Amino acid sequence: ALLHTHTMAGEKALKFTILAECAVSKARVSKMELPHSVVDTPVFMPVGTQGTMKGVTSEQLMSQPLDCQIILGNTYHLGNRPGCNVLTKAGGLHQFMKWNRALLTDSGGFQMVSLLELAEITEEGVKFRAPHD
Numbered sequence: 001a002l003l004h005t006h007t008m009a010g011e012k013a014l015k016f017t018i019l020a021e022c023a024v025s026k027a028r029v030s031k032m033e034l035p036h037s038v039v040d041t042p043v044f045m046p047v048g049t050q051g052t053m054k055g056v057t058s059e060q061l062m063s064q065p066l067d068c069q070i071i072l073g074n075t076y077h078l079g080n081r082p083g084c085n086v087l088t089k090a091g092g093l094h095q096f097m098k099w100n101r102a103l104l105t106d107s108g109g110f111q112m113v114s115l116l117e118l119a120e121i122t123e124e125g126v127k128f129r130a131p132h133d
Helices: 058-062 075-090 093-097 110-114
Strands: 015-021 028-033 038-041 070-073 102-105 119-122 125-128
Touching: 070 075, 075 093, 093 102, 110 119
Parallel strands: 070 102
Antiparallel strands: 015 028, 028 038, 119 125
16 A cells, blocks of 8 residues: 555544634635644645655745645556655655655546546456556
């Protein structure tokens, strides 16, 4: 598996607290407490599809004025590039990215449809041929 949720015994991986709610639109201001950091919502979440943001370092993303609290990665693309072996050797996605804040990764399920020509779908799951080979 590419991703792991690390928690102490008895500790929850997510605590979500609603701080305020608009009576008209029902829009909310909330706080998500995650194992690596706290994320205020609503939030701007840059996309680091393959574990990186092109043209911007993790240090820049964490510094003012950006001060990003969370980055989105794509499980399917991370599995292809940089790949499971590279991520494992680096000590995981946080270490690979040099990112000590929250990460959100999708399931990769959209690629099951968008890359159907590369997919073999069975009862056990989906296997993809590498798109770059």
